[in-house]
Amino acid sequence: MVCGGGLAGFSAAVAAARLGSAVCLIGDRPVFGGNSSSEIRVTPHGAAAFHAYARETGLISELLIEERAANHETIRENGWTNSVWDLTLYDMAVSTPNLTFYLNTTVTGVQMDDPRSIRSLTARIAGAETELIICGKIFLDCTGDGVVADAAGCEWRWGSESREEFGEPHAPRIASGATMGSSIHFKARDMGRPVSFKAPEWAVRYEDPAFFADQGRHFYELESGYWWIEIGVPWNTVYDQEEIRHELTRHTLGIWDYIKNRDPVLRERAAHLALDWIGQIPGKRESRRIMGRYLMTEHDPAGKTVFQDEIAYGGWFIDLHTAGGLLAGSAEPSSAEGYAETTEYAVKSYCGPYGIPLRILIAKDVDNLMMAGRNVSVTHAALGTVRVMSTTALMGQAAGTAAAIALHEGIRVADVPDRCIGKVQQQLLRDGCFLPNVRGRDPEDLARIAGVTASSSEPVQGAGPEGTDTTGGFILGSKEERQRAEEPLNHRRGQWIAVGPEGIRSLSVCLSNGSNTEQVVTAELVAVDHLWDYRSQGSAGIMQTELVIPQGKRQWISWDLAPAESALLQPGRYVRLDLHPCPAVEWHMAGTVIPGHTSAYEMGSGRMRRYRDGGTLSFKVNPPQSCFQPENVLSGITRPYDYTNLWRSDPAKPFPQWVGLEWEQAQSVGIVEVTFPGHLFREYHNYPPFYRDPQTARDYSIEVRDGSGWREMVRVEGNYQCKVRHKLSEPVTIDGLRLNILATWGDPAAGVYEIRCYRP
Numbered sequence: 001m002v003c004g005g006g007l008a009g010f011s012a013a014v015a016a017a018r019l020g021s022a023v024c025l026i027g028d029r030p031v032f033g034g035n036s037s038s039e040i041r042v043t044p045h046g047a048a049a050f051h052a053y054a055r056e057t058g059l060i061s062e063l064l065i066e067e068r069a070a071n072h073e074t075i076r077e078n079g080w081t082n083s084v085w086d087l088t089l090y091d092m093a094v095s096t097p098n099l100t101f102y103l104n105t106t107v108t109g110v111q112m113d114d115p116r117s118i119r120s121l122t123a124r125i126a127g128a129e130t131e132l133i134i135c136g137k138i139f140l141d142c143t144g145d146g147v148v149a150d151a152a153g154c155e156w157r158w159g160s161e162s163r164e165e166f167g168e169p170h171a172p173r174i175a176s177g178a179t180m181g182s183s184i185h186f187k188a189r190d191m192g193r194p195v196s197f198k199a200p201e202w203a204v205r206y207e208d209p210a211f212f213a214d215q216g217r218h219f220y221e222l223e224s225g226y227w228w229i230e231i232g233v234p235w236n237t238v239y240d241q242e243e244i245r246h247e248l249t250r251h252t253l254g255i256w257d258y259i260k261n262r263d264p265v266l267r268e269r270a271a272h273l274a275l276d277w278i279g280q281i282p283g284k285r286e287s288r289r290i291m292g293r294y295l296m297t298e299h300d301p302a303g304k305t306v307f308q309d310e311i312a313y314g315g316w317f318i319d320l321h322t323a324g325g326l327l328a329g330s331a332e333p334s335s336a337e338g339y340a341e342t343t344e345y346a347v348k349s350y351c352g353p354y355g356i357p358l359r360i361l362i363a364k365d366v367d368n369l370m371m372a373g374r375n376v377s378v379t380h381a382a383l384g385t386v387r388v389m390s391t392t393a394l395m396g397q398a399a400g401t402a403a404a405i406a407l408h409e410g411i412r413v414a415d416v417p418d419r420c421i422g423k424v425q426q427q428l429l430r431d432g433c434f435l436p437n438v439r440g441r442d443p444e445d446l447a448r449i450a451g452v453t454a455s456s457s458e459p460v461q462g463a464g465p466e467g468t469d470t471t472g473g474f475i476l477g478s479k480e481e482r483q484r485a486e487e488p489l490n491h492r493r494g495q496w497i498a499v500g501p502e503g504i505r506s507l508s509v510c511l512s513n514g515s516n517t518e519q520v521v522t523a524e525l526v527a528v529d530h531l532w533d534y535r536s537q538g539s540a541g542i543m544q545t546e547l548v549i550p551q552g553k554r555q556w557i558s559w560d561l562a563p564a565e566s567a568l569l570q571p572g573r574y575v576r577l578d579l580h581p582c583p584a585v586e587w588h589m590a591g592t593v594i595p596g597h598t599s600a601y602e603m604g605s606g607r608m609r610r611y612r613d614g615g616t617l618s619f620k621v622n623p624p625q626s627c628f629q630p631e632n633v634l635s636g637i638t639r640p641y642d643y644t645n646l647w648r649s650d651p652a653k654p655f656p657q658w659v660g661l662e663w664e665q666a667q668s669v670g671i672v673e674v675t676f677p678g679h680l681f682r683e684y685h686n687y688p689p690f691y692r693d694p695q696t697a698r699d700y701s702i703e704v705r706d707g708s709g710w711r712e713m714v715r716v717e718g719n720y721q722c723k724v725r726h727k728l729s730e731p732v733t734i735d736g737l738r739l740n741i742l743a744t745w746g747d748p749a750a751g752v753y754e755i756r757c758y759r760p
Contacts, residue, residue: 001121001136002026003107006034007044007389008373008396009142010089011059015400015431017099021407023400024134025093025101026123032089032103034144035283036389041081041185041225042283046390047315047353048683051532052598052614053640054315054353055680058433060393062721063088064684068691069720075685079185079224079277102132107143110151116367118152138403138413139369142396145238146288146375154365156288160380168298169348170318170381178323179380181232182241182282184248185225186256189276197260197275204254209263215329216336222259222270225279228335229255230325237287244282251326252278285321285374285387292377293414294359301385306437307357309417311398311424313436314391315352320384342491347604351385353532355436358417358424361399367412370403372396390684394433401427430756432638432675432723436530440636446669446757450661450737452630456650458749459624460498460594463616464510465554467591486512489521489585492536492602494578495617496528498644500625501571506560509577510618512553515584519549522580523559530642531574531598537606542568542575549585556620572643577619590616595648595677595695595751596627596640613682628751630659638675638753646677649741651748659752660738670731670760672702672714674739675753676722692720694746702726705736720745731760 002013005027013025027034035042044064047054055061068075071084093101102125109122120135141148146156159177161168199205206212212219217228229252235244256275259266299305301314321332330336333345340346360377363369371377372395374387386392402424406413409420416424429440442448497507513519527540543565547557569575579587589612599617600608611617628648635645649657678693692698702714714726737757741750 001134001138002140002142002400003121003148004034004142004144004373005029005032005103006142006144006373007036007060007393009140010093011393011396012140012142012372012400012403013099013101014059014092014096015397016404017096019401019404019427021098021404023099024136025099026105026107026134027101027103028106030104031086032093033086034389036081036085038081038083038086039281040279040283041079041187042389043075043077043081044389044393044684045316046388046683047313048681050317050350050610051315051353052610053531053596053680055683056390056394057638057680057723058394058397058428058431060390061432061679062723063092065679065721068687068689072689074689075687076221076224077685078227079187105132107147107151110148112152115153116365118366118368121148137368137407140399140403141290141369141371141375142373144284144287144373144375146290146371149290149363149366149369149371149375150288152366152369154363154369155291157291158288166297166299166379168379168381170298170320170384171379176323178233179237179287180285180321180323181230181325182237182244182248182284183227183230184245184252184279184282185229186252186275186279187225187277188223188270188273190223190272191274192272194271195274197256199253199257202250203257204251206254206258207262216331216338218335219259219266222266222273228325228331230321231327232325233323237284241282245280248282249278249280286380286383288375289378289383290371290375291364292360292371293362293364293417294357294377296357296360296378296382296386298379298381301351301354301382304352304354307355309358309421310355310435310437311358311402311428312356312391312394313353313434314356314386315354316385316388316391318349318351318381318384320381341609342603347607350603350607350609353436356386356395358398358402358421361395361402362414367414370399370413372399397431397433398424398428401431430673434639440754442756444758446667446759447634447661447755450663452633452659452661454630454647454649454659455657456653457626457630458628458648458650460500460597460621460627461624462508462618462620463590463592463594464618464620465588465591486586488583489579489581489587490583492578492580492608493587493599493611493617494526494576494601494608495599495619496531496574496576496597497619497621498596498625498627499569499571499573499575500627502623502625503566503571504561504569504621504625505566506558506622507577508556508558508620509579510554510588511549511557512555512586512588513549513551513584514586515551518551519582519584521547521549521582521585523547524578524580525569526576526578527570528574528576531640534600534608535606536578536602536608554588574643588618590618592616593681595646596644633659633752633755639680645753647752649750655750656740656742657750658738658740659755660736661755661757662736666733666735667757668731668733668759669704669728669737669757671725671727671758672737673723673725673756673758676724677751677753678722692745694744695751696720696722696745697741697750698745699742701740701742703738703740704732704734706732706734710738
């Protein structure tokens with residue numbers, strides 16, 4: 001029984017139903033999606049806003065890929081979500097066996113068997129004069145406000161803990177009942193001619209430009225709403241919802257009046273804009289947080305605590321909005337600083353990607369109750385990072401998966417972390433999710449005992465600034481093009497390079513020296529654990545050298561490694577090439593992105609963060625590195641992380657290209673599952689309408705080899721999803737399987753992250 005139709009509850013319900021559980025999902029709105037729906041229009045954020053290759057996968061990825069492929073609408077941060085997104089969710093719900101759902105349905109009561117066990121819920125369908133009594137074995141509270149848990153008598157927290165309680169850097173000195181506020185959004189339309197606007201008398205009147213410019217309330221775009229149109233205290237975000245909605249409406253109309261009629265610059269920009277839509281359901285950030293079997297504090301995401309029961313991950317910064325919103329002295333601190341990336345606050349709040357434990361999703365006071373979403377067991381400071389919707393969707397999928405496995409195993413959900421967490425983790429990985437500290441090791445996956453071959457593999461030679469290929473999976477928008485502009489080497493900067501079995505004899509970087517004198521730059525090779533190993537102090541430095549940079553533009557400067565130095569580099573791992581600061585020198589971005597080869601820069605306090613969009617800095621490596629070999633499809637990780645984990649064919653060779661499995665003994669196979677590359681590098685907002693990722697296989701086939709030779713079992717045309725699953729038309733006993741990539745959506749190379757095979 002899942003209560004709440006937002007992304008957390010929706011993901012929980014679909015995940016459990018797909019695993020065979022009978023699921024009932026209720027939501028109190030007419031559409032699925034919660035804050036992301038067309039009623040509220042906050043687009044899903046997540047780890048990829050700050051970390052390359054960190055976009056969330058699993059159900060949320062399946063949904064967002066489908067929406068971008070079908071939707072004509074450009075996506076902006078707030079206000080532009082349309083009903084195509086609602087229908088994407090609705091279609092998945094209708095198409096999921098074992099799932100029954102009721103929209104416009106509100107929980108009105110909880111019935112207990114005893115103080116530690118829920119028997120049933122009562123709910124009312126609005127406008128239908130119908131009351132439901134729904135019995136279940138496991139209940140999931142994904143209501144955001146913790147409505148079910150509260151009615152069941154669970155302990156919950158509200159507001160901010162004191163700094164003394166847990167020693168959290170973001171916690172206030174004195175505990176407070178203040179919560180982050182709620183927002184409504186708007187959308188404007190360009191009419192192609194001057195359009196007037198007159199605010200009603202009851203709207204708030206704004207006159208002072210300093211209220212916006214000096215307090216972090218920025219007008220980057222005029223066609224869409226702003227998160228900082230936010231109000232919480234002095235109102236209670238649960239009980240005073242209607243007052244908050246009305247106050248937000250007054251302020252939103254007043255802000256639009258300021259844009260259209262008062263600010264001398266903005267009114268010129270907005271002259272042709274007409275107010276097209278304004279939300280009337282506040283999007284909440286915070287209310288009750290239900291106490292679970294573990295209380296996650298700010299120290300966990302900041303320190304990347306490794307949990308034995310890891311079931312999801314996050315990567316948003318510790319984003320705590322100023323209590324009061326528009327009624328406070330400034331907007332949230334990061335915005336008030338103009339989103340500066342190297343301030344003390346920016347360094348302190350940057351975190352992730354980090355693991356999330358299952359225990360924060362299991363209520364401590366009721367044995368058959370779980371939570372997912374913004375009401376999970378975290379402190380106020382930790383909520384600042386886990387509350388964004390792509391992260392809550394991952395928690396929802398994990399909760400639904402754990403619930404289904406608990407039912408299958410005949411155990412309490414409270415016992416899952418100790419008794420069968422491995423099954424939950426391996427199921428999540430099989431279903432397309434990613435866990436930073438768990439590798440795919442499904443014992444039922446027959447591919448794991450196979451050898452791997454391929455038609456070809458691309459060697460990595462590096463890339464220079466002159467390159468123009470944007471099909472490495474990444475279509476550059478105007479923002480990214482602007483980011484290619486020159487920038488001095490003001491901070492330590494690093495480039496991840498995958499080391500192949502050949503070893504590295506020399507490295508080159510493309511640098512410009514615009515000064516009047518020769519410059520010297522310190523170069524360093526650093527051992528890193530993965531793509532998000534941002535240590536710049538205390539890191540495992542391998543070797544250093546001094547690069548002499550003469551005057552001139554775009555020069556390739558080489559670093560030759562001695563054989564003993566080259567032997568220190570570990571094949572099948574990343575090394576990071578760092579250049580120390582030298583403001584007279586520019587290290588140029590490459591004109592393309594080499595998959596899995598990202599970059600970062602030092603933000604302060606011995607830490608790095610993604611450089612620009614995380615793309616590739618210009619470098620060359622000799623000899624070329626064989627880091628896209630076919631055996632990568634069995635690495636157990638379906639994205640660049642500790643290595644590329646990607647088979648990629650030679651782009652100089654024509655399609656079809658193939659990767660295949662071979663078994664020493666014939667195997668009975670009935671299910672084949674494949675993960676293609678795509679949709680990982682950037683956040684959802686960066687993808688245009690009708691998007692199909694260039695890296696993803698468009699047309700492909702699956703062939704099998706038995707005693708009579710090769711025969712085709714599957715052929716697909718027009719695919720754009722990254723995770724595909726095929727139940728073969730008939731079980732086969734085979735000693736070979738071949739995945740043929742016939743075409744992509746633009747990338748000249750074929751790519752595969754993972755192949756799995758299962759018995760019928």
